[in-house]
Amino acid sequence: MIEQDERDVASKHRVIEPSVLYVGTPVYLVATQNPDGSANLAPASSHFALGRMLVLGLEEGGQSLDNLRRHRELTVNFPAASQWTHVERLAGVTGKNPVPADKAEQYEFEPHKFQRAGLSPEPSELVSVPRVAQAPLQLEARVRRITPGVAGIYGMVEAEVVRVHAAENIAVAGTNHINPDAWHPLIYSYRHFYDRGGEVGWTRKSPLATPPAAVDRWETAGGQWRVVSVDEHSATVELSRCDGGEVAEILTLSSEHEIRWARVQLAIEGG
Ligand SMILES: Cc1cc2nc3c(=O)[nH]c(=O)nc-3n(C[C@H](O)[C@H](O)[C@H](O)COP(=O)(O)O)c2cc1C
Numbered sequence: 001m002i003e004q005d006e007r008d009v010a011s012k013h014r015v016i017e018p019s020v021l022y023v024g025t026p027v028y029l030v031a032t033q034n035p036d037g038s039a040n041l042a043p044a045s046s047h048f049a050l051g052r053m054l055v056l057g058l059e060e061g062g063q064s065l066d067n068l069r070r071h072r073e074l075t076v077n078f079p080a081a082s083q084w085t086h087v088e089r090l091a092g093v094t095g096k097n098p099v100p101a102d103k104a105e106q107y108e109f110e111p112h113k114f115q116r117a118g119l120s121p122e123p124s125e126l127v128s129v130p131r132v133a134q135a136p137l138q139l140e141a142r143v144r145r146i147t148p149g150v151a152g153i154y155g156m157v158e159a160e161v162v163r164v165h166a167a168e169n170i171a172v173a174g175t176n177h178i179n180p181d182a183w184h185p186l187i188y189s190y191r192h193f194y195d196r197g198g199e200v201g202w203t204r205k206s207p208l209a210t211p212p213a214a215v216d217r218w219e220t221a222g223g224q225w226r227v228v229s230v231d232e233h234s235a236t237v238e239l240s241r242c243d244g245g246e247v248a249e250i251l252t253l254s255s256e257h258e259i260r261w262a263r264v265q266l267a268i269e270g271g
Helices: 002-010 063-070 081-088 113-117 213-220 256-270
Strands: 028-033 039-044 047-050 053-059 073-078 137-148 154-166 187-189 192-194 224-230 235-240 247-253
Touching: 028 053, 028 063, 039 053, 039 063, 039 113, 053 063, 053 137, 063 137, 063 154, 073 154, 081 192, 213 224, 213 235, 213 247, 224 256, 235 256, 247 256
Parallel strands: none
Antiparallel strands: 028 039, 028 073, 047 053, 053 154, 073 137, 137 154, 187 192, 224 235, 235 247
């Protein structure tokens, strides 16, 4: 069925000229320090993260980029999908005074961005710029490099994350992991806001994608395994000897996590 859908889509492309290429990226609120020591706060979505480094795409002429060139500390605050209206309250304002000519029609100057958004500043621990108290995921960071973009319309801010704060309800108790089931970033896609959908799979590197203990033990001992079937209530796994031959044991898995694990394995093998 999926293969059929993919073939249909493949035959139906056409060339378009979309006004933006905002495919769908989590929104963040970047806090920076204004020249008078107050905090600026701006919504953005352009970014990627690798290791402890964050790379943000911030427009030239905005107060946020100006601030970062002068004061090289920031917080990057990820709101939950349910908080989208706070983000939208900042969509028509800039911390830049006077408002740049190319923004004058659509933006007004707002020196009190936290208040305007209906959000509260909360002191950071390692940087002098506040966090957004209500954001479930808050990153304290220091600028390592700012590189002008080729087209002159944005700067690439490479920032090292020095501290991460996660709301209790999105962290896995007793660990340093975010629970992806509990975390609902606000997704910005072609100028519309979305919550994420349900999980469709995971990559094997996920610290939460642990195999059932019996399967893990078998594999560690050099044996092989194969998920045979999965339904709503259980999954069946064959454990076989390392020579690939004889089935030594048939496991029936019934916990929610084990069934989910088995479903992912079957999908990977099938695809
Ligand atoms: C949902 C959303 C996403 C945005 N993404 C970006 C972005 O990735 N980079 C950027 O520079 N501006 C982005 N903007 C626009 C800035 O928020 C806007 O230019 C704002 O005026 C910047 O404020 P500042 O001048 O106080 O820094 C986005 C705005 C919204 C509402």
